[in-house]
Amino acid sequence: MKSYRKELWFEVPTRLGFVNITGEVDQCLKESGIREGLCLVNAMHITASVFINDDERGLHQDFERWLEELAPHEPLSLYRHNKTGEDNGDAHLKRSILGREVVVAVTGGKLDFGPWEQIFYGEFDGRRRKRVLVKIIGE
Amino acid sequence: MKSYRKELWFEVPTRLGFVNITGEVDQCLKESGIREGLCLVNAMHITASVFINDDERGLHQDFERWLEELAPHEPLSLYRHNKTGEDNGDAHLKRSILGREVVVAVTGGKLDFGPWEQIFYGEFDGRRRKRVLVKIIGE
Amino acid sequence: MKSYRKELWFEVPTRLGFVNITGEVDQCLKESGIREGLCLVNAMHITASVFINDDERGLHQDFERWLEELAPHEPLSLYRHNKTGEDNGDAHLKRSILGREVVVAVTGGKLDFGPWEQIFYGEFDGRRRKRVLVKIIGE
Numbered sequence: 001m002k003s004y005r006k007e008l009w010f011e012v013p014t015r016l017g018f019v020n021i022t023g024e025v026d027q028c029l030k031e032s033g034i035r036e037g038l039c040l041v042n043a044m045h046i047t048a049s050v051f052i053n054d055d056e057r058g059l060h061q062d063f064e065r066w067l068e069e070l071a072p073h074e075p076l077s078l079y080r081h082n083k084t085g086e087d088n089g090d091a092h093l094k095r096s097i098l099g100r101e102v103v104v105a106v107t108g109g110k111l112d113f114g115p116w117e118q119i120f121y122g123e124f125d126g127r128r129r130k131r132v133l134v135k136i137i138g139e
Numbered sequence: 140m141k142s143y144r145k146e147l148w149f150e151v152p153t154r155l156g157f158v159n160i161t162g163e164v165d166q167c168l169k170e171s172g173i174r175e176g177l178c179l180v181n182a183m184h185i186t187a188s189v190f191i192n193d194d195e196r197g198l199h200q201d202f203e204r205w206l207e208e209l210a211p212h213e214p215l216s217l218y219r220h221n222k223t224g225e226d227n228g229d230a231h232l233k234r235s236i237l238g239r240e241v242v243v244a245v246t247g248g249k250l251d252f253g254p255w256e257q258i259f260y261g262e263f264d265g266r267r268r269k270r271v272l273v274k275i276i277g278e
Numbered sequence: 279m280k281s282y283r284k285e286l287w288f289e290v291p292t293r294l295g296f297v298n299i300t301g302e303v304d305q306c307l308k309e310s311g312i313r314e315g316l317c318l319v320n321a322m323h324i325t326a327s328v329f330i331n332d333d334e335r336g337l338h339q340d341f342e343r344w345l346e347e348l349a350p351h352e353p354l355s356l357y358r359h360n361k362t363g364e365d366n367g368d369a370h371l372k373r374s375i376l377g378r379e380v381v382v383a384v385t386g387g388k389l390d391f392g393p394w395e396q397i398f399y400g401e402f403d404g405r406r407r408k409r410v411l412v413k414i415i416g417e
Contacts, residue, residue, distance in 0.1 A: 001140050001279050001417050003314040005385055036142040037276055038179060040316060040381050044392025046331045052239050053185045053231060058219030062228055063235075066210065071344065080336030089340055092331055096341075096376055098235055100330050103179050103242055103381055105274035107144055112272060114183025133390060135383035137315055137416060138276060139140050140279050175281040176415055177318060191378050192324045197358030198370055205349065205371055237374055242318050242381055244413035246283055251411060253322025277415060278279050 004032030004136040007044070012126035015073070018060045019121040021050075021132065025104075026111060028134045035109040037138015041119055042101035044131040047091035049098035049122035067094045067124075091124035098122050106138055143171030143275040146183070151265035154212070157199045158260040160189075160271065164243075165250060167273045174248040176277015180258060181240035183270040186230035188237035188261035206233045206263075230263035237261050245277055282310030282414040285322070290404035293351070296338045297399040299328075299410065303382075304389060306412045313387040315416015319397055320379035322409040325369035327376035327400035345372045345402075369402035376400050384416055 006028050010019060025041055041050050053059065071093035076082045079089025102119060105112035121132055145167050149158060164180055180189050192198065210232035215221045218228025241258060244251035260271055284306050288297060303319055319328050331337065349371035354360045357367025380397060383390035399410055 001314075003385075003416070005383065005390070036140075038177065038274070038316065040383055042381075042383070044395065046392070046394050051235065053235070054220075056220055056223060058222055059228065059231055061219045062232065066232055070209070070348070080339045081332075081334060083336055084334060089337065092337055093340065093344055096329065096331070099238065099377065101381060103181075103240060105144065105179055105181070105272055107142075107274070112144070112274065114185075114270060114272075116185050117183065131392060133383055133392075135316070135385070135390065138142070175279075177316065177413070190374065192370055192374070193359075195359055195362060197361055198367065200358045201367055201371065202374075209348070238377065242320075242379060244283065244318055244320070244411055246281075246413070251283070251413065253324075253409060253411075255324050256322065277281070 001137060002034050002139060006134045008132040009129055010121055011129045012123040015126050016064055017123045017126055020055050020118055021121050022119045025119055025134055029106060029111060029136060032136045034106055034136050034138040037106045037136060039104045039106050040101060040135045042133050044133050047088050047095055047125035048130055049095045050102055050132060051098040051122055052102050052117050052119055054116050055118045067097060070097060088125040094124040140276060141173050141278060145273045147271040148268055149260055150268045151262040154265050155203055156262045156265055159194050159257055160260050161258045164258055164273055168250060168275060171275045173245055173275050173277040176245045176275060178243045178245050178275045179240060181272050183272050186227050186234055186264035187269055188234045189241055189271060190237040190261055191241050191256050191258055193255050194257045206236060227264040233263040279415060280312050280417060284412045286410040287407055288399055289407045290401040293404050294342055295401045295404055298333050298396055299399050300397045303397055303412055307384060307389060307414060310414045312384055312414050312416040315384045315414060317382045317384050317414045318379060320411050322411050325366050325373055325403035326408055327373045328380055328410060329376040329400055330380050330395050330397055332394050333396045345375060366403040372402040
């Protein structure tokens with residue numbers, strides 16, 4: 001069994017944002033030399049997500065509006081977590097909707113995707129450097 | 140290490156629907172000959188889910204009502220994504236709630252489940268042929 | 279390839295509750311002797327979650343309030359599932375928000391975590407003994 005590990009770094013300039021990281025994960029897979037296995041991609045921070053969906057700008061605006069409705073940023077006093085001095089209570093909840101991680105099949109040395117699947121980093125408390133972990137195991 | 144891959148095809152005759160796919164995934168595991176490992180089951184489309192819950196008809200009606208409240212299909216103009224000519228903006232959001240994938244332990248050649256765990260395909264934009272990927276690795 | 283399996287048992291004394299199980303999963307990893315691989319941790323019950331977030335008491339109160347808003351326990355008649363004689367319709371939905379499982383990278387014999395990542399068991403229908411499965415594969 002082979003294994004491969006890499007950290008990807010991001011600094012999203014806004015509080016919320018989505019970054020297509022499919023190309024970077026694909027590059028990791030090439031570096032790994034693994035042809036059959038599983039590829040885990042997870043946010044290493046608890047106010048960010050990794051998820052798979054469509055790379056369509058309108059959809060990303062829909063996600064942003066919808067997550068803001070489900071877990072609004074303000075009023076900050078809505079969140080007991082913010083009493084610790086943080087202002088990111090909402091970000092912990094938003095990340096729970098889109099999820100921490102994806103596991104992608106590796107087949108014939110490629111990410112085994114349907115026609116529109118793309119991997120995104122979802123940032124809900126940006127404006128600082130944060131990390132995603134890529135771990136691939138297989139042969 | 141062994142690996143196994145299969146695509147399962149579905150055509151749900153309604154826009155929304157849930158299909159119990161536990162038997163089909165179990166059949167995949169038997170074909171694979173793998174006794175210890177991990178089994179990934181994921182929707183290959185971004186308007187569908189794979190998730191684990193109870194096979195109880197009332198619960199599925201609850202899921203349908205609840206997802207419709209959280210991300211209503213109409214008005215179509217609620218979703219910027221629908222400006223691309225699609226009418227499935229809601230389906231992308233609904234799928235985010237129930238998730239893209241499950242990872243199931245394989246132990247002694249069986250899906251290692253608790254008493255009520257069943258795997259479902261969740262369709263949110265049906266009436267056409269769509270796919271689920273089963274990938275199993277192990278020994 | 280090595281594999282390891284263990285069940286962790288919990289009896290949360292209230293209907294809802296969160297238990298930090300990071301130490302127990304870490305102990306499993308030590309027992310497994312696996313140094314590179316993937317660690318799956320999943321609820322074996324369909325009214326409970328395993329998820330990764332911050333170990334901060336205020337945040338857990340925020341989760342509890344928020345999940346109760348998204349899928350209230352009462353009125354019990356809100357859920358068709360409760361017509362089966364159950365009163366846990368809400369618990370099935372709450373668990374869908376926080377998720378059934380996490381997959382964690384194993385690197386150098388350790389859970390490969392960002393600075394604040396902790397694994398939690400989320401109970402939504404407690405006051406009885408329930409299980410979490412830990413399955414680790416790798417080398």
